[in-house]
Amino acid sequence: MAQHDKKAIVIGAGMAGILAGIKLKEAGFAEVAIYEKADRIGGTWRENTYPGLTCDVPSHHYTYTFERNPDWTRHLSPGAEIQAYFEHVVKKYDLEELLHFNQQATSAEFIDGRWQLTFSDGHTDSADILIAATGVLHKPRFPDIEGLGSFQGDCFHSARWDHSVSVEGKRIGVIGNGSTGVQIISALAGTAAKIEHYVRHPQWIMPVENGHFSAAERASFQDPEVLHEAMQFEIYNSGVERYTMAIVDMESEGAREMGDICRNNLEQSVSDPELRERLRPDHAPLCYRLIFSPDYYQAIQHPNAALVTEGIERIEANGIRTRDGELHELDIIVLATGFHPDTFMRPMSFKGRNGANLDTLWADGPRAHLAVTLPEFPNFFMLNGPNGPVGNFSLIDIAEHQWSYIAQFIDKLVTGEADEISPSISAMQRFETEREAAAKETVWFKGGCNSWYLDHRGIPASWPWTYSRFVQEMSAPVWQDFECVKRSA
């Protein structure tokens, strides 16, 4: 697209912020600034470095569509390779000059047709268009366990892994059994002197292979056509659709099939009947985000590993005291206890037009029209924003679809067809009412578990429809839902 004099600011330099930077440059913006609170790019893949960190989306599908990577070493990529991939993308697309590190946005306000921002160091900047690419799961959730601060050993959250602490030969307790806790147990079972997994609610485990790509395979993938063929789009896309259908309808064929695979995995992988029962979830498969693991059941049966389902009474100087009175002596406690999923770009003061304030708009929880735009916050767009699709599929793909939608607003703004675009309040309310009703039909709501998908009212805060509906919604804005203001010259 031709150059124009508009400026855009992106908050966040993770996967979605990098995408936005590339696309804004392509769209001819005279100036693009990407502000990042940390000292390097990467988002999730920068923050999480725990042993065993692996993406459960097939490697070749976990890339931008315009920048495939023939060099992945494994079917499911280790976190460090993903971080390296994003660093490569930043270099290749010349984004370094757009990046501003150690700059946390503290306020944003729409004044006289422009977004005015302030950062933690007092620096200010302004732009015509503002993009929030701040990620979903970035604020660690620390458990409310008595005595947490009294532990004399090493204790850290999974997203703040302390690599100065050696795990070899140590007695380790891992609290939490989402994908993170499961991956850590699998990685450390053979290394630790003892590893205990503290589990309140066992989860269903989907078996998955995670082999290496051979040198010959990687060489062949240098040919884009060979790689395209190997990616088996038809199978992958129908799998994503089937998965989202299984969320929407827990009686669907796909839900039954996935449930059966998980049940068989438990039956066939765990030989001790007593351990098997302690590992058996009491909720419907897919109620939590499904855990894919090639080796958790093997790891928890390792002679050095133990499953602890007795509740935690408190943490003491030397370890964890369970409710049966036993003290489990430990050197390291890992808190794989998840994240606060409702933070998004907060904490920051966010003010739109006509006195609109994000704190008021989100008083009852984060919401947005189709997860992307906010009424009275003109020319502001979110990638992976509230109530968008989050599940066992690529969030890069989700962000790219959102970008193709956002690009259509940006097009109107840069061509001067409109100066301010935002959805009407009624459009967002209608969307939210429909979304909440649909969310109450999903397995997240009906499946009998209390996952991080549920908001403070117990309503799933996620996209409650199929992937194909999301793609269709993102294909073009419904313009009558938007207020397009043209200021007089």
Ligand code: NAP
């Ligand atoms: P999570 O799924 O939210 O799991 C947190 C775990 O901590 C749960 O097992 C929870 O138990 C437990 N917990 C929380 N507070 C506790 C307390 N006070 N006492 C005992 N246990 C407590 O967090 P996560 O594993 O970090 O994963 C976050 C999201 O990222 C998940 O959706 C996960 O699937 C995803 N993820 C994806 C990948 C990938 O490969 N793409 C990798 C890692 C994570 P209860 O269930 O009993 O509350």
